[in-house]
Amino acid sequence: MILRTLPDRFTSRLRSERVAARLGIWLGVSFTVAFATGLFSHFTQHPPAWLLWPSRPVNLYRVTQGLHVVGGIATVPLLLAKLWTVYPKLWQWPPLRSAGHAAERLFVLLLVAGALFQLVTGLMNIAYTYPWPFGFVQAHYWTAYVTYGALVVHVVNEWAKVRRHLWTRVEDPDRRRFLTTVAAAAGLAALVTAGETLTPLERLAVLAPRGPRIGPQGVPVNKTALAAQVTGVIRDPAYRLAVTGAVRAELSLSLADLTRLPQHTVRLPIACVEGWSVECEWTGVRLRDLVRLAGGAPDAVVTVESLERAGSYRVSEVRPPHWNDPLTLLALRINGQVLDADHGYPVRLVAPNRPGVMQTKWIGRVRVA
Ligand SMILES: Nc1nc2c(c(=O)[nH]1)N[C@H]1C(S)=C(S)[C@@H](COP(=O)(O)O)O[C@H]1N2
Numbered sequence: 058m059i060l061r062t063l064p065d066r067f068t069s070r071l072r073s074e075r076v077a078a079r080l081g082i083w084l085g086v087s088f089t090v091a092f093a094t095g096l097f098s099h100f101t102q103h104p105p106a107w108l109l110w111p112s113r114p115v116n117l118y119r120v121t122q123g124l125h126v127v128g129g130i131a132t133v134p135l136l137l138a139k140l141w142t143v144y145p146k147l148w149q150w151p152p153l154r155s156a157g158h159a160a161e162r163l164f165v166l167l168l169v170a171g172a173l174f175q176l177v178t179g180l181m182n183i184a185y186t187y188p189w190p191f192g193f194v195q196a197h198y199w200t201a202y203v204t205y206g207a208l209v210v211h212v213v214n215e216w217a218k219v220r221r222h223l224w225t226r227v228e229d230p231d232r233r234r235f236l237t238t239v240a241a242a243a244g245l246a247a248l249v250t251a252g253e254t255l256t257p258l259e260r261l262a263v264l265a266p267r268g269p270r271i272g273p274q275g276v277p278v279n280k281t282a283l284a285a286q287v288t289g290v291i292r293d294p295a296y297r298l299a300v301t302g303a304v305r306a307e308l309s310l311s312l313a314d315l316t317r318l319p320q321h322t323v324r325l326p327i328a329c330v331e332g333w334s335v336e337c338e339w340t341g342v343r344l345r346d347l348v349r350l351a352g353g354a355p356d357a358v359v360t361v362e363s364l365e366r367a368g369s370y371r372v373s374e375v376r377p378p379h380w381n382d383p384l385t386l387l388a389l390r391i392n393g394q395v396l397d398a399d400h401g402y403p404v405r406l407v408a409p410n411r412p413g414v415m416q417t418k419w420i421g422r423v424r425v426a
Pocket residue numbers: 276277278279280285327328329330363365368370371372399400401413414415416417418419
C-alpha cells in the first residue's frame with residue numbers, strides 16, 4: 058500500500074509522455090547509428106571469408122568509427138534524461154498486471170541494463186580502463202545484439218504512443234526548455250570530444266581521451282615499441298623484410314633494398330577503433346609492387362606479420378581489394394621523417410578504409426597465401 062502512493066512523490070512537471078516519447082525517438086536514432094557503425098567496425102575486423110570490403114572511400118572507417126564513439130558520448134545525457142523522465146514507472150502498482158505486461162517490463166529491464174552497460178564499457182574502453190574480468194570486445198559486441206533487440210521490442214510495444222507524439226509540438230515551455238537543455242548537453246558532449254577525429258575541431262577537444270597531435274612526430278600511439286618489446290629487434294642491422302608463401306620467388310629485403318624500390322607518398326588517416334584519428338603523409342613501397350615482384354597471384358590473401366612476439370595486433374590480413382590498392386603502402390616514413398620506433402620503424406602497413414588495429418607496425422614478414 059505504501060508503494061501505491063509513491064508516484065505522488067514524483068512531482069516534477071517536466072515529466073510527460075510526450076517528453077519521454079521525444080527522448081525515446083532521439084535515443085532510437087542514436088542507438089541505431091551506434092549499432093550499425095559498431096557492426097561495421099566488427100565485421101571490418103573479423104570479416105567472414107567471403108566478405109571483401111572495398112578499400113574506398115578512403116575515410117569510410119574513420120567516419121563510421123568517429124560517429125560510433127562521438128555519438129556514444131553524446132548519448133549519455135540523452136539516456137540519463139530519459140531514465141529520469143520514466144523512472145517513476147519503476148514503482149507502478151501492481152508491478153505485473155499480466156504475462157504480457159511482465160514480458161514488456163522484462164524487455165525494458167534488458168534495454169536499460171544493456172544501454173547502461175554499452176555506454177559505461179564504451180567510455181571506459183576509450184579511456185583505456187578495464188577494471189572487469191571479461192574481454193571488452195566480446196562483451197560489447199554481444200550486448201549490442203541484446204540491447205538493440207530489446208530496443209526494437211520496446212519500440213514496437215510503445216509505437217502507438219510514439220506515433221501520437223511524433224509530429225506534435227511540445228507545448229509546455231518548461232518541458233520545451235528541458236528538452237532543449239538535454240539536446241544542448243548532448244551537443245556539447247560531442248563538441249568537446251569530436252576534435253579527436255574531426256581535425257578542424259581539434260582545439261575544442263578538451264575532454265577527448267586522445268589529443269590528436271600528442272605523440273612522437275605529432276601522432277598518437279597506442280602501443281609503444283617498448284610495450285611491444287621490439288626496441289632491440291627493430292634496430293638489428295640484420296633486419297630483412299621477408300616476402301614468403303605462395304610466390305614464385307621469395308624475397309628477403311634489407312632496409313636499403315626497400316628504399317631502392319619505387320617510393321610513393323599518400324595521405325591516409327590512422328583511424329583507431331577507440332575513435333581518435335589523424336591524417337598523415339606516408340612514404341614507402343606499394344604492397345602490390347612487392348607481391349607482384351615476388352610473383353603472388355592477384356587474388357591472393359596477404360598477411361603482414363609484426364616482429365612483435367605476442368599481442369593481439371601482431372598480424373593482420375590484407376585481402377585483395379586492399380593490397381591491390383595503390384594507396385596501400387609498406388610505409389618507411391611519416392610526414393617526411395623516418396618512422397619513429399613507436400610508429401612502426403622500420404616498416405609498417407598503412408592502407409585506406411581500415412581500422413587502426415589493422416595498420417600493423419614493425420613488419421618483419423609479408424606472407425602470401
Ligand atoms: N604490431 C602492432 N601493430 C599495431 C598495434 C599493435 O599493438 N601491434 N596497434 C595498432 C593500433 S590499435 C593502432 S590505433 C595503430 C596506431 O598507430 P600509431 O601508433 O602509429 O599511431 O597501430 C596499430 N598497429
